[in-house]
């Protein structure tokens with residue numbers, strides 16, 4: 001079979017759906033590569049800053065790496081703005097949706113809410129609410145997202161910072177997206193891992 005025969009899903013056979021499932025599994029194997037390509041596309045988005053969106057993403061991930069953060073944090077930092085391409089009004093939710101099956105719940109939550117937390121830094125200049133993040137007070141991950149934004153996101157617009165290149169992060173993206181999606185050992189509901197690890201940070205300088 002090269003293609004299914006049906007033109008309406010309701011007419012498909014078991015064999016056809018097994019055939020399609022095999023195709024989908026093969027397709028998912030290349031998610032990491034597609035995301036890396038999308039990151040390169042980010043280079044063309046959002047002019048006006050001193051760094052491109054790709055530069056901002058690399059800088060956020062580099063800061064996470066140099067802080068001694070684990071792979072879930074580093075990959076989340078790298079991809080946290082990937083939604084800027086197609087979802088400018090909810091880019092945080094878009095990125096979190098991509099990451100959620102493959103990273104710790106803690107990291108997906110921070111990516112999902114980072115847009116509101118970032119308002120702390122500029123909301124007062126644009127007629128927004130700088131304290132928009134307060135709606136999340138009581139979340140176990142509130143302090144983590146506050147630190148994510150303070151240390152990595154809002155700080156990563158410096159053209160003179162020594163960013164690590166995209167290829168440095170490629171194996172980490174490959175590893176994360178090769179995980180079993182929604183595996184409880186991956187999503188680790190309720191587990192908080194610090195954003196910083198001094199011993200690892202010292203090794204990575």
Ligand SMILES: [Fe+2]
Pocket residue numbers: 080081091092114115
């Ligand atoms: Fe963002």
Ligand SMILES: [Fe+2]
Pocket residue numbers: 056080081153154
């Ligand atoms: Fe960002």
